[in-house]
Amino acid sequence: MLLLSTALAASFVVTDPLDTPHPGATCLGDPCSLRDAIQLANTTPGLDVIAFAVPVAELATQAVITDPVHIVGGSSPFTMVVGLGSDRLFDVQDDTFLWSVRLSGGAASDGGCIAASAPLQIVDSQLRDCQATGDGGAIFSTDAVELTRVGIVDNFAQRGGGVALRGGQLTAIGTHMAGNTTDHLPGTGQGGAIHAEQSAVVTLSVSHIEANRADEGGGLAIAQDSVASLDQVTMEANLASSGAAIRVWSSDVIATNSTFSRNIGNGFTSHTDTAIRYSASDPTAHFTGDHLTFYGTGYGIDPADLPPEVDPPPVEGPGGGGGDGDGGGVCGVLSIGFSSPPGAGAPDLRMQNSLGAYECIGFGVVDPTGSPSDSVWTSSLDAAFPATPSAHAGVTKLDHYGGATKTHALFGGATAEDATPCDSLFLDQRGAARPSGAACDAGAYERQHPPTGMPWLDADPEPTPVIHPWWW
Numbered sequence: 137m138l139l140l141s142t143a144l145a146a147s148f149v150v151t152d153p154l155d156t157p158h159p160g161a162t163c164l165g166d167p168c169s170l171r172d173a174i175q176l177a178n179t180t181p182g183l184d185v186i187a188f189a190v191p192v193a194e195l196a197t198q199a200v201i202t203d204p205v206h207i208v209g210g211s212s213p214f215t216m217v218v219g220l221g222s223d224r225l226f227d228v229q230d231d232t233f234l235w236s237v238r239l240s241g242g243a244a245s246d247g248g249c250i251a252a253s254a255p256l257q258i259v260d261s262q263l264r265d266c267q268a269t270g271d272g273g274a275i276f277s278t279d280a281v282e283l284t285r286v287g288i289v290d291n292f293a294q295r296g297g298g299v300a301l302r303g304g305q306l307t308a309i310g311t312h313m314a315g316n317t318t319d320h321l322p323g324t325g326q327g328g329a330i331h332a333e334q335s336a337v338v339t340l341s342v343s344h345i346e347a348n349r350a351d352e353g354g355g356l357a358i359a360q361d362s363v364a365s366l367d368q369v370t371m372e373a374n375l376a377s378s379g380a381a382i383r384v385w386s387s388d389v390i391a392t393n394s395t396f397s398r399n400i401g402n403g404f405t406s407h408t409d410t411a412i413r414y415s416a417s418d419p420t421a422h423f424t425g426d427h428l429t430f431y432g433t434g435y436g437i438d439p440a441d442l443p444p445e446v447d448p449p450p451v452e453g454p455g456g457g458g459g460d461g462d463g464g465g466v467c468g469v470l471s472i473g474f475s476s477p478p479g480a481g482a483p484d485l486r487m488q489n490s491l492g493a494y495e496c497i498g499f500g501v502v503d504p505t506g507s508p509s510d511s512v513w514t515s516s517l518d519a520a521f522p523a524t525p526s527a528h529a530g531v532t533k534l535d536h537y538g539g540a541t542k543t544h545a546l547f548g549g550a551t552a553e554d555a556t557p558c559d560s561l562f563l564d565q566r567g568a569a570r571p572s573g574a575a576c577d578a579g580a581y582e583r584q585h586p587p588t589g590m591p592w593l594d595a596d597p598e599p600t601p602v603i604h605p606w607w608w
């Protein structure tokens with residue numbers, strides 16, 4: 137990845153907001169469009185910097201980047217790079233760094249805002265309102281993508297409404313992916329926020345994935361021997377017919393100190409309406425969730441939380457049977473479904489230091505072709521606990537209780553408090569120390585015990601006001 141400390145070859149300044157050619161432009165204070173600056177950077181060997189003297193720059197057709205470049209937006213708070221809806225914005229064919237820009241209005245077959253076949257790094261920026269008829273509404277990449285404090289918002293594609301990887305890697309830190317969609321008709325779109333295939337590696341940390349939608353994998357769709365690692369991530373209110381939060385095909389998902397809440401399977405009719413749905417194509421495929429913190433819906437879902445086109449289903453009672461009990465509908469928003477071929481070798485689900493809590497009855501690790509023994513519950517509350525109403529479990533509504541992402545806090549005396557060994561977890565999702573009491577609290581939140589003589593610190597948790605950055 138490029139670093140700002142790298143030696144520079146030349147600097148160019150964009151002064152014309154329109155995509156107008158200026159033959160002979162030097163981009164050193166004379167009339168210069170963004171396209172002029174990129175063409176000069178391409179023909180000037182070495183790393184170049186493009187800055188802006190205007191708040192907006194237009195790209196009517198894609199700008200191809202063939203030499204390393206930093207594109208540095210304004211700091212009050214950003215520079216807008218706007219497409220006209222007929223082509224993507226950037227085709228990245230060499231190392232590219234973007235800072236403090238808002239990209240919008242791009243459209244293409246793959247990669248509505250950006251198609252990248254070389255390393256791409258984006259910081260303090262937002263990509264929104266781009267679309268692709270194929271993969272990657274905002275970004276399509278076959279190489280390495282690094283996002284730091286980036287918003288991926290309201291983009292659309294057939295697969296990967298926000299980001300699509302075909303091989304390569306995505307590393308996202310402090311990133312917000314929201315409102316991205318794919319075609320959600322049955323048998324169509326996959327990966328509302330992210331679609332990864334062909335041994336891609338997805339690493340998400342301190343990030344929020346919310347309100348994305350697809351037919352399969354409302355948040356993430358992970359396929360073809362790919363790996364997704366989540367650390368201090370909240371997946372909230374994502375919607376899909378199968379795998380409302382994550383849909384997995386013969387790949388690995390590892391979640392640590394993360395929260396899955398209010399993700400909704402919108403079919404409400406079968407075991408496919410689960411928060412995480414896994415399919416294996418061979419006996420060696422497995423789903424691993426070491427330290428997978430399913431920290432329940434907490435306050436639960438009432439009809440007001442549902443999208444207007446989704447009607448709440450009836451609650452059909454506890455257990456792993458039909459309806460809500462086996463993963464369908466509102467009460468199954470944290471259920472896990474397996475669909476391995478019979479006799480193909482059990483998928484491997486390990487839940488450590490984990491908690492599921494529901495406002496309504498219904499929880500299950502659903503295995504339509506195998507048995508509950510396919511799942512191993514380690515250092516968790518017993519399997520009956522997740523069917524306990526969250527009010528009894530002492531779980532609060534999902535909100536900000538410190539840290540950068542939302543969690544469900546615990547009231548004093550919650551069933552999950554001091555309920556499990558810590559294993560190798562030393563911090564909770566907010567970064568607070570574990571354990572605070574005699575043992576660790578189950579789930580992503582560690583209730584902090586006050587020092588003796590300071591009882592006012594033991595008050596029930598209250599949400600912390602949060603002001604989101606502009607790119608959110």
